[in-house]
Amino acid sequence: MNAFGLIQIGLILSSTTIISSLQCNHLPFQQRKVIENSLRLLDKMGKEFPQQCLREKMSFRFPTQVLQPRQKETVGAAIEEIFQHIFYIFSKNLTLAAWDRTVLDQFQNGLYLQIEQLEACVIEKHTQHCQSKEVSRLKLKKYFQKIDCFLKDKQHDLCSWEISRAEMRRCLQLIDKVTRKL
């Protein structure tokens, strides 16, 4: 208990319920950290892209226009959508990918926290129905549907997972660039 002698000066007790707060100030700063961390973990969970999978590489054509910073809110909603989709993809059957499970779990955990916090903050502004937001959302759904179908068709084998991982890395890097500008 000696090590905690200073606790008297700065202790914070948390209650047993979830501290839900709509304090969103920390979100932009935290988001940058989450993306950095996610990219690091994405690299760490597996090895280099296997040579034999180069033949199967497919162009999914990420809709980069959804991240064009025309309107801050639209881009924010797009980023949240992308995080949600990436979280979903990496929750599938990953046995054939043979990645480091601990690292993958941390990756998922980081993404999920960010998604949850974005939901809590964005939910206030939901009433505005924006046409451009709808168009962005549908474009992203199409893109991730392509990846989902690709994985299903290849029965979630190693190459399909490695290709998907490389594609997700690209997504996160694009988000990273946009987040730094915001």
Added chain:
Amino acid sequence: DTGWQELPGCQAVAGTGCDFSSAISEYYDAHYVRVRAQAGPLLSPWSKVLEMVPEQVAQIGPPGLELQSTNGVVKVMVSPPEANQRKKMWIDNLSFKYNLVFWENSSHAQLQSKNIFPVDTIDGLAPDSTYCFKVQANLPKEGKQGLFSPTSCVKTTQKVNDSLCPTNLSILALNMKFQLLWNSQENQDVNYNVQYLLGFWKKLHDDYSDKWLSVPRCENITSTWCNFSSIITTTGFHYLRVQAREGHNKSCFSKEVRVDPLKTNGIGPPGVRLDLSDTLLHILISPPGGAEDEVMRDHYDLSYRILYWKNSSDMKEEVKQKEVKQTIATVPDVSPSTLYCVKVQAFSEPYNKSSAYSQQECIHTPAGTPLPLVIFGIFMGALLVVLLVATPLVFVLYQAYNKIKYVFFPSCQPPLNIEGLGARPFSSPYLSAAAEESVENCCVIESMVTEEGNQIVFTDYKHSNQSSRDSGNYSNDDNTSGSKGSKETLDKEMV
């Protein structure tokens, strides 16, 4: 009129509606539908075109619901809509938010509504009562509310009040060092096991009971606290629970507590050091968490609030404030012979958190010297330095000048009756030593007279022999030795 296709199952329909699901394969693309009536050979014109995107107009179907009544609580398991369908409208079934509505099956039942995870527990229910449940899947971002599942009812059991279960879980967190504390009964024979779960597992549809892991160094312990800093990461949250075990068969889990590291954590006070230089007071701040640990600075975007004031016993001085982002701050123009006191607080603007103030540090500024005295002192010092440096330098230069003057421009010239000298520009004994010897070989012959002086002369010869070799100065200048000089030169010839 090209591109329009006939919808299968919707040709020659008697009623005013038809199902054309089989024709829809692209859920995110815009589709256009039009209809016309036919009465015998007569065809009506086409109706207005209806534009629709399947995904936008589609409604979310009912989810599946399973209930389990155990120990006074009800465990709820929700399966997503389209659970076993090959082709799904809602591909990402993890984005559903499930809204559970339940009520007690009595006369004046009150509907309760709760947002739940796919696998969740409902507690706070009256024992031995029947409760009915139904759940809907929503997509709040798209403003969609799904259809409710069929209602399912279950009877709650008696809650076994186990005093073994740890209660009152609380967390103390400072500078990213986390400690879990709980209450226990007085029984000494109880072992505790602290477990943690990564937060995201609850979001998935699978049962996460096998995903709980033990916190290192908190397995089979008897103390009622646990340091779980080792499992904490700055991105991501966790749930914690404590299992109490008595003997081999009795075991009980406490309620879960959620930990959001960066939100739960408290920022400790920074360290302060003061330094003085001239009229500047330097405040050196060491960040909370220590210099070696970058976590606090990296994740909180720390800034520092500095309070400083003049501590004098007679009057109350105003406390000044300064906010900085760096760990060094400077207070300019401090008054001399004053006690300045400083205390610093670290705060994080994004997280709206601040630490306690550091210990107060005070420093006494030295007695200041009045300015004219300072200027005079500097002037005298400079003067002294100049004198100390300049005097030897001047002396050395003067000496050098003399030597050079003597060597290259001697003040005395050799006599003109010595041949060959006039022509030479550097007629100096130092520089023309070799030629001098030839000069000495010239002799002036004079008649020798006295006998008495012979011996004397001889000794003189010897004497002058030596001396003449030494320096030509003496042989040239002295008149009395002039004759001797001639004799000397004669002697030399003989030698």
